[in-house]
Amino acid sequence: MILTVLIFCLVLGSIVGFLAGLLGIGGGLIIVPALVYLLPLVGVSSEIVMPVALGTSLGAIVITSASAAFAHHRQDNIPWSLARPLMILIAIGALLGAFIADSLSSEVLAGFFSVVVVLLAVYMLLSINASKVRSLPATYVLPSLSFFTGVIASLMGIAGGAILVPMLSFFGVSVRHSIGIATACGVMVALFGSLGYIITGFNLTNLPEWSFGYIYLPALLGIVMSSIIFAPIGVKYASQLPVKTLKKIFAVFLILVAIKMMLS
Template identity: 60%
Template sequence: MFTSVFIACALLGAIVGFFAGLLGIGGGLIIVPVLVYLLPLMGISAELAFPMALATSLASIIFTSSSAAFAHHKNGNIPWSIARKLVLSVAIGALLGAVIAGMLSLKALTIIFASAVLILAAYMFLSIKVQRSVTLPTRWGLQSIGLFTGVLASLMGIAGGAILVPILMYCSLSMRQAIGVATASGIIVAFFGALGYVVIGFGQSDLPPWSIGYIYLPALLGIVLTSSLFAPLGVKAGAKLPLSYMKKGFALFLMLVAFKMICY
């Protein structure tokens, strides 16, 4: 089973990496629904498959977000005075999200994920432009934003950029700065979210071999190895393709995935 999952997730990682480079989207929106359907085919129960998909997605994001954050730091896109104010609350939120996920039923997790994906897909499809409208909140305001982002991102198995970027742009940050802060925060979300899923997963006696808590190593290794190789290809393709139409097409795809998961 190790080999089968590794090969399947290597193919998944190639797709995730390509679309991440092409459209600038987080891989979790693709990884989670695919693993939710793939893992039961490998003999893993549906009840375990969803938290394992979330945990494995977050673990893979640690690597991709770290690379992206380093690039943003080199380009001066991360205002660390703002990012530092989000670190603690994002970490707490990510841990809390993992704990909440461990308490929820499969149906509840599915509805939360699908509903959030529908909202994000609608936002992407409509190409909503966020106008800078209010000044940046105080430290407590930023920490509240970080807590909300951490909880929801951990429950969805994503880095949280799709949540944090529009909020920060509304709070008068430029797009580059918002993306830079979100990328740096994404490392924290992924690390502490994955850590939370590891801790709560140790109480499960029926996890498959090669699991660390809810993180499934064959899937993680396959995704990480190929996603980093195919992301540059997506970036090159993005320079030649009409991205506005592709983003809308991808948003429609996400809506279909969300509807399918609601019926799961």
């Protein structure tokens, strides 16, 4: 069954990498629901399936987001004077989110994930053609919002870009810089969030073999190996395919996945 999970996650990673490169959307929105249905095959009980899915998702995102952040840094897409304070607070929020997740049931975590995914997908549908620009708010607003973004992202197993990019764009940061800041912050979310899931799950006895805390290593390996290969392919096709149409389709797909998780 471990080999089956590894093969499935290689396929999952290729899809996640391609869509992340094509649409600029974090893989956690796809990884978490897929792992929720996959992990029971290796004996993960329903009581801990969500924390394992969330921790594994964040572990996979560490490497992919670090690669993306380095690429954006080389292209001067990250205004570090704005990014650094956000990165510190989003890291604290992500670590806290992992400890909050450990205290919640899988049913509550699945419900939270589903509701936030629906909200993000609806916003994605409504904002594709939006172009209204505002100025940056008071200095304490963005750091405060980044802290709560870290908590929410860690509770969802995502890098937080789906929240940060529209938020920063709303406050007048250019799309290029918004994506750059989001990738840098995504590294902190994934790193500190996955660290929290390792700590909180470290001494549990009901985890499957090859687990490191709440992170299931065979799934992590499969996702990372293939997503790194397919992400550049997605970037290549981003200029050739109707991305706005694909984003609409993807948003509807996310809503359907969230509804399925709520019903089950």
